[in-house]
Amino acid sequence: xxxxxxxxxxxxxxxxxxxxxxxxxxxxxxxxxxxxxxxxxxxxxxxxxxxxxxxxxxxxxxxxxxxxxxxxxxxxxxxxxxxxxxxxxxxxxxxxxxxxxxxxxxxxxxxxxxxxxxxxxxxxxxxxxxxxxxxxxxxxxxxxxxxxxxxxxxxxxxxxxxxxxxxxxxxxxxxxxxxxxxxxxxxxxxxxxxxxxxxxxxxxxxxxxxxxxxxxxxxxxxxxxxxxxxxxxxxxxxxxxxxxxxxxxxxxxxxxxxxxxxxxxxxxxxxxxxxxxxxxxxxxxxxxxxxxxxxxxxxxxxxxxxxxxxxxxxxxxxxxxxxxxxxxxxxxxxxxxxxxxxxxxxxxxxxxxxxxxxxxxxxxxxxxxxxxxxxxxxxxxxxxxxxxxxxxxxxxxxxxxxxxxxxxxxxxxxxxxxxxxxxxxxxxxxxxxxxxxxxxxxxxxxxxxxxxxxxxxxxxxxxxxxxxxxxxxxxxxx
Amino acid sequence: xxxxxxxxxxxxxxxxxxxxxxxxxxxxxxxxxxxxxxxxxxxxxxxxxxxxxxxxxxxxxxxxxxxxxxxxxxxxxxxxxxxxxxxxxxxxxxxxxxxxxxxxxxxxxxxxxxxxxxxxxxxxxxxxxxxxxxxxxxxxxxxxxxxxxxxxxxxxxxxxxxxxxxxxxxxxxxxxxxxxxxxxxxxxxxxxxxxxxxxxxxxxxxxxxxxxxxxxxxxxxxxxxxxxxxxxxxxxxxxxxxxxxxxxxxxxxxxxxxxxxxxxxxxxxxxxxxxxxxxxxxxxxxxxxxxxxxxxxxxxxxxxxxxxxxxxxxxxxxxxxxxxxxxxxxxxxxxxxxxxxxxxxxxxxxxxxxxxxxxx
Numbered sequence: 001x002x003x004x005x006x007x008x009x010x011x012x013x014x015x016x017x018x019x020x021x022x023x024x025x026x027x028x029x030x031x032x033x034x035x036x037x038x039x040x041x042x043x044x045x046x047x048x049x050x051x052x053x054x055x056x057x058x059x060x061x062x063x064x065x066x067x068x069x070x071x072x073x074x075x076x077x078x079x080x081x082x083x084x085x086x087x088x089x090x091x092x093x094x095x096x097x098x099x100x101x102x103x104x105x106x107x108x109x110x111x112x113x114x115x116x117x118x119x120x121x122x123x124x125x126x127x128x129x130x131x132x133x134x135x136x137x138x139x140x141x142x143x144x145x146x147x148x149x150x151x152x153x154x155x156x157x158x159x160x161x162x163x164x165x166x167x168x169x170x171x172x173x174x175x176x177x178x179x180x181x182x183x184x185x186x187x188x189x190x191x192x193x194x195x196x197x198x199x200x201x202x203x204x205x206x207x208x209x210x211x212x213x214x215x216x217x218x219x220x221x222x223x224x225x226x227x228x229x230x231x232x233x234x235x236x237x238x239x240x241x242x243x244x245x246x247x248x249x250x251x252x253x254x255x256x257x258x259x260x261x262x263x264x265x266x267x268x269x270x271x272x273x274x275x276x277x278x279x280x281x282x283x284x285x286x287x288x289x290x291x292x293x294x295x296x297x298x299x300x301x302x303x304x305x306x307x308x309x310x311x312x313x314x315x316x317x318x319x320x321x322x323x324x325x326x327x328x329x330x331x332x333x334x335x336x337x338x339x340x341x342x343x344x345x346x347x348x349x350x351x352x353x354x355x356x357x358x359x360x361x362x363x364x365x366x367x368x369x370x371x372x373x374x375x376x377x378x379x380x381x382x383x384x385x386x387x388x389x390x391x392x393x394x395x396x397x398x399x400x401x402x403x404x405x406x407x408x409x410x411x412x413x414x415x416x417x418x419x420x421x422x423x424x425x426x427x428x429x430x431x432x433x434x435x436x437x438x439x440x441x442x443x444x445x446x447x448x449x450x451x452x453x454x455x456x457x458x459x460x461x462x463x464x465x466x467x468x469x470x471x472x473x474x475x476x477x478x
Numbered sequence: 479x480x481x482x483x484x485x486x487x488x489x490x491x492x493x494x495x496x497x498x499x500x501x502x503x504x505x506x507x508x509x510x511x512x513x514x515x516x517x518x519x520x521x522x523x524x525x526x527x528x529x530x531x532x533x534x535x536x537x538x539x540x541x542x543x544x545x546x547x548x549x550x551x552x553x554x555x556x557x558x559x560x561x562x563x564x565x566x567x568x569x570x571x572x573x574x575x576x577x578x579x580x581x582x583x584x585x586x587x588x589x590x591x592x593x594x595x596x597x598x599x600x601x602x603x604x605x606x607x608x609x610x611x612x613x614x615x616x617x618x619x620x621x622x623x624x625x626x627x628x629x630x631x632x633x634x635x636x637x638x639x640x641x642x643x644x645x646x647x648x649x650x651x652x653x654x655x656x657x658x659x660x661x662x663x664x665x666x667x668x669x670x671x672x673x674x675x676x677x678x679x680x681x682x683x684x685x686x687x688x689x690x691x692x693x694x695x696x697x698x699x700x701x702x703x704x705x706x707x708x709x710x711x712x713x714x715x716x717x718x719x720x721x722x723x724x725x726x727x728x729x730x731x732x733x734x735x736x737x738x739x740x741x742x743x744x745x746x747x748x749x750x751x752x753x754x755x756x757x758x759x760x761x762x763x764x765x766x767x768x769x770x771x772x773x774x775x776x777x778x779x780x781x782x783x784x785x786x787x788x789x790x791x792x793x794x795x796x797x798x799x800x801x802x803x804x805x806x807x808x809x810x811x812x813x814x815x816x817x818x819x820x821x822x823x824x825x826x827x828x829x830x831x832x833x834x835x836x837x838x
Binding site: 116117119120121123125126127130131132133134140142143159160161173174175177178184185186187188192195196217218219220221222224225242243245246247255256258260264265266268271272273274275306307317318320322324325326327328329331332333336337338339340341342343344345346347348349350352359360363364365366367368369372373381387389393394395396397398423427431433438439440441442444445446448449450451453457463465467468469470471472473474475476477478 | 504505509511512516517521522529530561563579581583605616662663664665666669672680684694696697698699700709714715718721723726737740767
């Protein structure tokens with residue numbers, strides 16, 4: 001390909017379009033045509049602009065004529081095209097959006113979903129909590145594609161309500177449990193943090209209590225409520241390690257950290273230094289290309305990949321480095337897993353490998369027999385998902401699903417499998433295996449070890465019953 | 479040649495600088511040292527070894543006063559209430575104080591876990607109250623009030639006597655009497671660090687592929703009466719795509735044809751989004767909704783109940799605005815409503831909305 005050069009004949013102003021050039025065979029398809037000033041002399045440029053101005057007047061005149069004609073057509077009685085057998089009126093009768101003028105730009109400066117998507121909402125589970133400030137809303141997993149949760153559909157969990165914090169007044173403090181463990185306690189503004197080198201990473205966040213209502217038996221109807229305390233976003237921020245180094249943290253002695261929020265609950269959680277040293281823990285301000293949403297901790301939250309959501313402290317105001325775990329309210333009185341022997345497991349943080357089929361899933365109706373793209377999500381707090389198997393006979397026989405890219409560590413992975421539904425009842429399940437070889441357990445296997453009163457960390461295989469009527473129900477197998 | 483040698487030396491220096499930067503990256507102009515005053519304002523956490531616990535004290539009887547005015551409305555007079563949050567007190571006994579293990583935690587039939595059944599470190603309770611209570615006015619208690627409320631809870635649970643005063647000097651002794659002080663374990667594989675030792679995951683499964691057992695049998699599903707308990711699921715699924723949501727306002731269809739006919743006639747049934755009344759937004763902003771539902775009773779009566787009871791009063795708006803500001807007790811039961819610190823204009827706006835029937 002030779003670039004256009006001055007040796008080529010000067011063209012008239014009307015010729016400067018790629019389409020024309022391709023049509024005439026002067027430029028091969030896919031070739032970039034440079035702007036006129038790159039190969040016109042000054043006189044040629046003047047002529048081009050001059051003709052373009054005249055051309056614009058012609059354009060306006062033509063557009064006015066067309067609009068008048070359109071108005072005349074609209075005034076005439078509309079005659080619907082007669083649809084014969086097999087003819088689709090949706091095709092034969094041209095809709096308004098085909099025959100009219102659409103909306104202008106910037107009707108909404110930050111945009112919003114189609115009005116036809118109004119059913120896709122975060123929702124509360126009735127009766128789950130008595131107040132709506134210490135509560136949770138579930139992400140509509142059944143309506144999402146790929147792996148990214150739109151920021152406005154990210155699940156919510158607040159302990160004492162959410163706030164829209166002014167970022168100019170927000171501060172992050174780094175200090176130590178004693179004076180030696182952090183040499184130089186520091187304060188950072190948001191301006192400071194956003195000047196530092198940043199990274200962007202996709203990670204899932206799952207509440208430790210996700211699926212918690214289902215430990216004993218089926219309690220809720222759809223995957224929004226069984227698994228919707230789960231979201232996945234691209235987070236942008238500063239590796240916490242950078243800030244600890246700046247403050248001179250003694251990481252040999254300080255093997256634990258405390259993260260603390262600035263809201264009323266001032267959430268506090270203990271973290272292991274190992275995750276920070278590996279560069280995994282981020283002090284994040286970005287979410288899916290925008291700033292964090294207020295419900296998700298605007299302007300600053302901790303990102304702790306693979307670990308339950310409660311440790312991703314929102315409205316993050318302070319990190320303390322210490323030499324022992326902190327036994328915070330959410331590590332002693334909440335987020336402890338009751339075992340059959342009456343002991344509570346403390347500091348259970350990793351979200352173990354888990355998966356769920358989102359189509360078909362509970363509360364849905366299949367519209368007929370035939371082909372379906374059986375699809376779902378898999379994730380592991382210990383790394384990448386290695387494989388997902390799917391059963392449509394309640395776990396007797398399994399087929400390997402396709403993992404769609406990207407397959408990232410501590411991130412949701414989308415899986416798909418071709419399925420032809422024959423109209424008979426089907427017990428649909430997915431089972432994920434992560435890169436450590438850990439296999440997602442059945443309810444039977446999980447309960448045999450942990451009983452059914454744990455509340456937290458239920459990662460059992462989910463079963464959906466597709467009934468003969470096409471309705472899908474949440475069930476558990478014996 | 480000499481210029482070449484200089485160039486070489488410059489490369490060496492640059493390499494040395496790069497190596498230095500890799501060890502301790504510096505970011506001049508970013509961040510500043512924290513002052514002592516700032517540190518003491520924010521560093522409020524208390525560890526299980528009581529590091530961070532400020533000096534102070536509070537008696538059981540002082541705690542009872544604070545409790546009844548600031549805590550009882552949510553937690554009940556005796557910390558037993560299950561209305562708003564899980565109960566604080568109950569389920570522990572004298573024997574548990576001896577063993578440090580709450581026996582009821584082994585009892586599968588025991589309905590609920592209280593705060594005192596779980597509490598293994600006294601610091602956690604003190605820190606909880608200090609940082610997050612009262613729920614709608616966190617961090618408003620004085621240090622001595624936090625000691626006093628903690629003492630009162632411990633007294634309700636039989637851990638300390640009626641005449642006890644809890645202080646920074648005796649917390650370690652009280653710790654030794656907590657009913658569930660020996661009730662925690664870190665014997666699991668779910669801590670992403672080395673601090674508690676490394677273990678293999680507790681639940682083992684295998685990726686069996688053919689003729690795996692057991693033969694599946696449905697053991698649990700939602701009963702028919704709960705079909706619509708989460709609202710109409712037809713309105714909770716997209717109106718286009720591989721499937722629709724089930725119309726749960728009607729009994730389940732019996733045939734595929736019936737289900738399909740229904741599903742395609744239920745168009746997007748989601749109500750057009752309505753703008754919430756400004757007064758309701760104010761009520762949320764001022765945390766009124768923490769204690770009052772619109773139609774449901776929480777700690778206090780529902781807004782609709784309030785509107786109904788006082789309907790017809792000539793001075794209705796003035797009366798309601800006054801009650802919002804001043805609080806009160808006795809109209810709806812013994813649990814007092816504390817005075818609310820919102821502006822007159824906001825109180826009046828909420829009162830007007832209540833007077834007009836509290837429509838959502």
